[in-house]
Amino acid sequence: MASKVVTLDELRQHTTKENIWVLVNGKVYDVTKFIDEHPGGDEVILSEAGKDATEAFEDVGHSDEARALLPTMLVGEFEKGPNLKAKAYQSTAAAAAMENAVQQTSNVFYFVPLAALVAYFAWRFYS
Numbered sequence: 001m002a003s004k005v006v007t008l009d010e011l012r013q014h015t016t017k018e019n020i021w022v023l024v025n026g027k028v029y030d031v032t033k034f035i036d037e038h039p040g041g042d043e044v045i046l047s048e049a050g051k052d053a054t055e056a057f058e059d060v061g062h063s064d065e066a067r068a069l070l071p072t073m074l075v076g077e078f079e080k081g082p083n084l085k086a087k088a089y090q091s092t093a094a095a096a097a098m099e100n101a102v103q104q105t106s107n108v109f110y111f112v113p114l115a116a117l118v119a120y121f122a123w124r125f126y127s
């Protein structure tokens with residue numbers, strides 16, 4: 001079973017508490033049975049469902065005991081192709097573009113009253 005290659009589509013189909021897979025360090029794990037026993041609670045794992053949980057997993061500094069549990073839940077290797085980080089970067093780029101657009105819009109909202117104020121004082125000064 002360990003030789004199974006899990007695709008990105010397959011990974012993304014396992015995102016509910018009843019059927020949850022996570023990707024950690026290039027391997028996919030079925031944490032469905034473990035989630036209720038997880039000392040860190042179910043919410044934290046659920047928020048990583050169907051995703052690359054490597055960063056979240058490593059940031060916590062899981063013990064060797066925690067790491068030793070992983071092989072018992074192994075589904076298989078994650079397929080080599082899709083780069084989840086690249087996809088995350090794309091959405092970050094989209095978010096940045098959106099933020100930029102919002103920023104430009106708020107610049108307009110800031111500029112219009114300012115221009116009106118300047119015009120008013122200019123009018124007061126010259127009339």
Ligand code: HEM
Pocket residue numbers: 022024029031034038039040041044045048053056057060061062063064065066067069070
């Ligand atoms: C994927 C399989 C996972 C396994 C087998 C696992 C296992 C464990 C174990 C055994 C502990 C107890 C402390 C230790 O021995 O390090 C623990 C704690 C913890 N885990 Fe996980 N974990 C997993 C995934 C995650 C993920 C994805 C997160 C996301 C942030 C997470 C967050 C935490 C937190 C915050 C604690 C600390 C709880 C506390 O000390 O109060 N874990 N985990």
